[in-house]
Amino acid sequence: MAVETALRAREPMLPGGAHDRTWAWVLLALAAVAVAARVLHPMQISWLRNMLIVFGSLLIEAMPFVALGATVSAAIEVFVPASSFAKIARLPRAAQLPVAAFAGMAFPVCECGSVPVARRLARKGLSPAAAVTFMLAAPIVNPVVIASTFVAYRGRDSQALMVAGRFTLGLVVAMCVGWVIGALRPDGLLRADAAIDDPDDVEEPRARRFFTHLSGDLVFMARFLILGALIAAAIQTFVPASVADRVASLPVLSLLAMMFLAFILSLCSESDAFVAASFTSFGPSAQLAFLVFGPMVDLKLAALYIGTYSKGFFRTVLIVVAAATLVATLWVEVWWG
Amino acid sequence: MSAITGNVATRVSPVRIAAAIVLGAWGVMFWMLWLTGRTYLYLSSRTAWVVPMGAVIMSIAAIGRLATARSARQEVLGRRQAWSLGIVALPVVLVLALPPSALGAYSVGKRATFGGSAIGATARDVTGPLDFVDIGAAQSFPAAMTQLEARAGEPIALEGFVTHKEGAPLDEIVLTRYIVTCCVADATIAQVRVVGLPPGAYTDDEWLRITGAVYPVGREVLVAADSAEPIPVPEQPYLTP
Numbered sequence: 001m002a003v004e005t006a007l008r009a010r011e012p013m014l015p016g017g018a019h020d021r022t023w024a025w026v027l028l029a030l031a032a033v034a035v036a037a038r039v040l041h042p043m044q045i046s047w048l049r050n051m052l053i054v055f056g057s058l059l060i061e062a063m064p065f066v067a068l069g070a071t072v073s074a075a076i077e078v079f080v081p082a083s084s085f086a087k088i089a090r091l092p093r094a095a096q097l098p099v100a101a102f103a104g105m106a107f108p109v110c111e112c113g114s115v116p117v118a119r120r121l122a123r124k125g126l127s128p129a130a131a132v133t134f135m136l137a138a139p140i141v142n143p144v145v146i147a148s149t150f151v152a153y154r155g156r157d158s159q160a161l162m163v164a165g166r167f168t169l170g171l172v173v174a175m176c177v178g179w180v181i182g183a184l185r186p187d188g189l190l191r192a193d194a195a196i197d198d199p200d201d202v203e204e205p206r207a208r209r210f211f212t213h214l215s216g217d218l219v220f221m222a223r224f225l226i227l228g229a230l231i232a233a234a235i236q237t238f239v240p241a242s243v244a245d246r247v248a249s250l251p252v253l254s255l256l257a258m259m260f261l262a263f264i265l266s267l268c269s270e271s272d273a274f275v276a277a278s279f280t281s282f283g284p285s286a287q288l289a290f291l292v293f294g295p296m297v298d299l300k301l302a303a304l305y306i307g308t309y310s311k312g313f314f315r316t317v318l319i320v321v322a323a324a325t326l327v328a329t330l331w332v333e334v335w336w337g
Numbered sequence: 338m339s340a341i342t343g344n345v346a347t348r349v350s351p352v353r354i355a356a357a358i359v360l361g362a363w364g365v366m367f368w369m370l371w372l373t374g375r376t377y378l379y380l381s382s383r384t385a386w387v388v389p390m391g392a393v394i395m396s397i398a399a400i401g402r403l404a405t406a407r408s409a410r411q412e413v414l415g416r417r418q419a420w421s422l423g424i425v426a427l428p429v430v431l432v433l434a435l436p437p438s439a440l441g442a443y444s445v446g447k448r449a450t451f452g453g454s455a456i457g458a459t460a461r462d463v464t465g466p467l468d469f470v471d472i473g474a475a476q477s478f479p480a481a482m483t484q485l486e487a488r489a490g491e492p493i494a495l496e497g498f499v500t501h502k503e504g505a506p507l508d509e510i511v512l513t514r515y516i517v518t519c520c521v522a523d524a525t526i527a528q529v530r531v532v533g534l535p536p537g538a539y540t541d542d543e544w545l546r547i548t549g550a551v552y553p554v555g556r557e558v559l560v561a562a563d564s565a566e567p568i569p570v571p572e573q574p575y576l577t578p
Contacts, residue, residue, distance in 0.1 A: 022415070034430050042435070046442070049438055049441065050443050052435065053440055054521055060367075060391070060432075064387040064388070064390045064395075067398065207401070215360060219356055226424060237447070267519050267520070268520070
């Protein structure tokens with residue numbers, strides 16, 4: 001009821017109660033874009049062509065995973081009772097975090113899919129610490145990602161290190177972030193509007209509720225994914241990748257450079273190992289930094305985090321993931337050489 | 338537009354209809370990409386399977402939303418929701434309205450040094466018929482370059498687009514091909530210098546099929562051209578290692 005009231009309060013009505021006609025302007029704007037795309041030949045402008053193709057490719061790859069995540073999220077909302085999560089929520093934080101991190105092994109999608117699921121888990125009563133730990137660990141520790149890492153490094157001396165290191169560091173860094181989030185934000189993980197964008201009526205049949213949540217999650221996440229992909233495409237268009245290559249042989253800077261690259265490239269965790277393996281001028285520890293940092297923090301995720309979670313969340317995640325990944329991969333560098 | 342379902346009056350919700358249309362548009366875009374083969378303008382063959390997955394999920398979401406478009410509550414499509422849905426629909430409009438295009442010469446400069454160190458995800462035996470992935474592997478892995486060097490002078494046929502190196506002789510071009518592992522965002526390049534062509538005959542972004550003999554020189558690979566034939570942009574402009 002409160003949700004419905006809040007939504008209605010936000011609905012702009014024209015004087016006299018007439019419905020808002022903004023949709024007509026939106027249709028007109030989209031039609032204008034379509035005509036411009038045909039008539040003005042934007043693909044003949046080199047930088048614009050590059051940006052639009054990269055923008056499209058990031059979205060075409062990520063959106064199916066967001067859709068899959070939203071499907072799981074809607075199923076959790078409609079078919080899994082809140083009491084199921086109450087047991088986990090009652091555990092001490094030290095026990096919740098490993099449970100949430102290892103639960104990620106059962107969710108074989110990339111990082112875009114885990115965000116809507118974590119959002120739903122938080123709304124269903126799972127503690128912020130556990131929800132965030134799950135969200136960050138799942139895209140790294142699930143079997144598909146581990147298998148793709150194994151295949152990407154086949155025939156290399158570093159294969160075992162990369163597979164085991166990615167799995168272990170993924171768990172450890174995710175739990176570090178979860179612990180910090182739990183300490184700093186025991187409540188209020190989600191942004192206010194992220195909690196009310198899909199009105200639910202528990203008296204409706206389950207199928208109706210499922211599709212309400214599915215479309216609500218999809219539209220909500222898609223907006224931020226589009227923004228993130230646009231920023232990533234713009235940076236890839238105007239910033240030469242050679243900025244990272246110059247520091248490949250420097251001990252700490254090579255790790256930071258690979259984390260920076262992972263942030264900009266915004267790749268899917270299910271196939272980023274093939275890209276990491278191709279950076280042959282960087283050592284295994286730098287490649288590991290790429291593989292652990294990228295699925296937790298990148299440009300498209302930044303937009304999703306900022307749109308979904310409360311103020312300061314992204315900053316906290318960025319700092320803790322970067323610090324934990326840097327320290328862990330430095331240890332790997334010392335140990336592996 | 339209103340109806341009585343059981344004891345509850347329901348009406349078609351414009352919010353739900355609009356959401357169904359936008360999700361349906363995404364579904365249509367994924368089906369179109371899949372059925373026309375345009376997937377390969379954006380993704381590698383390794384990740385192309387996500388497109389049919391997206392088509393199915395988006396279509397189900399749209400149909401489901403349409404089938405459940407009636408609501409007992411009055412839902413108004415407000416300004417904020419309308420613009421949000423418009424933003425979500427915008428990429429679909431762009432992908433469907435823009436002519437099919439692939440990365441060209443402009444991006445080479447942004448990715449060249451990636452390519453210098455980073456082509457070929459795994460060590461590759463350069464022992465079969467030579468192609469651009471072999472060239473990229475040779476430029477990335479010393480062992481692969483040794484294998485290529487042993488085959489100096491062998492015939493090679495390559496398809497790629499033209500770029501030019503500043504200060505190069507007029508009868509020389511750089512033939513380039515993007516190698517995509519995941520999606521276009523990770524595109525790296527493989528390049529060969531092609532010599533012995535008619536001076537000034539080819540412009541940037543023009544696609545050519547070159548035949549000739551291959552000669553590795555240091556980290557570069559040179560092709561002494563026997564023939565150069567203009568070709569249309571291939572259906573799969575990017576290669577997958």
